Amino acid sequence: MTQPDGTGFEARARALADLGVTGVQIGWADNNGVLRSRTVPVEGLAAAAVRGVGVTTLFAVFDTRDGIVFDAPGLRTPSGDVRLVPAGLPEDVVAPATRPGLAWTPGRLVAADGTPWHYDQRGVLERQVAAAGEAGLTVRAGYEIEFALYRDDDADPPVPAFTGPVYGPNVLAGLGGFVPRLLADLRDHGVPVGQFHAEYGPAQLELSIGPSDPLTAADRQLLARQTVHTAAAAHGYRASFAPLPSTGSAGNGWHLHTSVARDGVNLLSGGDGPAGLRADGAAWLAGLLRDLPAVAGVTAPSVPSLHRRRPGYFAGAYAFWGVENREAALRMVPATELLGPAHANVELKASDASANPYLALAAVIGAGLGGLADRPPLPDPVQEDPGTWTAARREAAGIAPLPSTPEEQAAALHGNPRITAVLGEEVAAAFRAVRASDAAFADGRPVDEVLAAFRFRY
Numbered sequence: 265m266t267q268p269d270g271t272g273f274e275a276r277a278r279a280l281a282d283l284g285v286t287g288v289q290i291g292w293a294d295n296n297g298v299l300r301s302r303t304v305p306v307e308g309l310a311a312a313a314v315r316g317v318g319v320t321t322l323f324a325v326f327d328t329r330d331g332i333v334f335d336a337p338g339l340r341t342p343s344g345d346v347r348l349v350p351a352g353l354p355e356d357v358v359a360p361a362t363r364p365g366l367a368w369t370p371g372r373l374v375a376a377d378g379t380p381w382h383y384d385q386r387g388v389l390e391r392q393v394a395a396a397g398e399a400g401l402t403v404r405a406g407y408e409i410e411f412a413l414y415r416d417d418d419a420d421p422p423v424p425a426f427t428g429p430v431y432g433p434n435v436l437a438g439l440g441g442f443v444p445r446l447l448a449d450l451r452d453h454g455v456p457v458g459q460f461h462a463e464y465g466p467a468q469l470e471l472s473i474g475p476s477d478p479l480t481a482a483d484r485q486l487l488a489r490q491t492v493h494t495a496a497a498a499h500g501y502r503a504s505f506a507p508l509p510s511t512g513s514a515g516n517g518w519h520l521h522t523s524v525a526r527d528g529v530n531l532l533s534g535g536d537g538p539a540g541l542r543a544d545g546a547a548w549l550a551g552l553l554r555d556l557p558a559v560a561g562v563t564a565p566s567v568p569s570l571h572r573r574r575p576g577y578f579a580g581a582y583a584f585w586g587v588e589n590r591e592a593a594l595r596m597v598p599a600t601e602l603l604g605p606a607h608a609n610v611e612l613k614a615s616d617a618s619a620n621p622y623l624a625l626a627a628v629i630g631a632g633l634g635g636l637a638d639r640p641p642l643p644d645p646v647q648e649d650p651g652t653w654t655a656a657r658r659e660a661a662g663i664a665p666l667p668s669t670p671e672e673q674a675a676a677l678h679g680n681p682r683i684t685a686v687l688g689e690e691v692a693a694a695f696r697a698v699r700a701s702d703a704a705f706a707d708g709r710p711v712d713e714v715l716a717a718f719r720f721r722y
């Protein structure tokens with residue numbers, strides 16, 4: 265068993281109990297980006313840290329609507345059990361700011377004997393972080409989280425919590441204590457917030473989370489969701505993180521910002537390439553671009569992801585990169601004199617809450633590392649919206665739409681040996697099975713019915 269002994273967790277459990285905590289939720293994201301959890305009594309935290317909590321192996325093949333798809337290696341029968349353990353250190357068990365009684369920790373799934381389990385998504389990201397480390401590279405990542413806020417009543421369809429003007433301060437003031445409470449809770453939970461605003465769509469809000477190492481970024485993405493849901497519920501609202509809550513909504517992008525450094529030097533700035541890219545930074549970006557159709561199959565993988573992917577909506581419909589181009593699937597955010605070299609990063613727009621954040625970050629890092637290894641050429645940045653061009657002009661510029669159907673998406677991902685190798689055989693198979701199950705549900709149904717079924721799953 266590779267888990268820590270329970271000592272630190274015993275002390276942490278006592279401290280949590282003193283704060284009135286009675287239970288600790290150990291949570292993880294499944295292959296649909298849906299959060300799953302087990303709650304242990306606070307007195308049982310130390311034991312759970314050492315021995316874990318038993319859960320079925322079949323979580324690897326749950327689809328978005330909780331159906332179980334018995335179709336991946338070793339997952340074709342009801343038999344099998346793995347252990348869910350807190351993924352981090354005792355201090356990573358977060359005391360609830362204003363959620364009485366329940367603490368939170370990200371979890372990981374290990375085999376029954378405590379050894380790594382092939383289907384554990386966190387392990388997939390750990391492998392890529394280690395591979396980057398072996399190449400002398402440090403990756404930093406941060407999520408921007410867009411969501412729609414609805415009144416929490418029985419209305420169907422749900423009623424948006426506010427109407428425009430978009431970006432307006434007054435719409436936030438109209439939400440009672442929701443916004444100040446959310447900011448306070450995120451602060452108390454150790455989630456650094458860059459900024460918060462009313463976004464472009466109906467009752468849409470956005471929260472940007474500060475950069476960190478990739479594992480922390482994924483852990484924080486999970487915790488931020490819990491924090492938003494809790495604050496929303498306390499104020500009579502319901503948050504939808506779905507990629508597209510309804511056809512009349514704006515898409516909720518969970519844009520993923522990453523940068524890569526060697527010896528503390530950001531490879532995305534200080535060079536003489538386009539937008540200040542160093543040669544290695546250009547190779548990293550070229551790797552992301554080369555594998556983008558497959559990466560997007562992991563980072564924006566669901567049926568609603570495909571409906572969100574509309575040209576002209578800043579959602580990354582076409583596979584190209586641009587400098588500060590918000591229509592680009594890969595938006596290069598360059599360093600500036602004001603913000604310094606560390607600020608330079610690449611924003612992946614084709615990213616949303618239906619992605620498992622550990623797998624998403626792993627796919628991005630794997631693509632970037634592939635770029636550094638193979639050094640594919642980086643085309644010139646595109647500063648316009650290719651969606652306004654003729655198809656012939658796009659074709660001449662080598663710009664193709666990202667996959668727009670589940671079939672195209674599966675072909676792009678499973679036809680890409682680099683990205684499927686990042687996932688590993690088992691996760692790739694389970695991922696394919698749950699995607700196919702969701703696609704079968706959506707097939708032939710009216711789009712709004714499909715979007716409604718996914719609206720509050722995340």
Ligand code: GLU
Binds near residue numbers: 579
């Ligand atoms: N809501 C857009 C999306 O679907 C993004 C808008 C923006 O650029 O922030 O990703």
Ligand code: MG
Binds near residue numbers: 408410463470
């Ligand atoms: Mg936004």
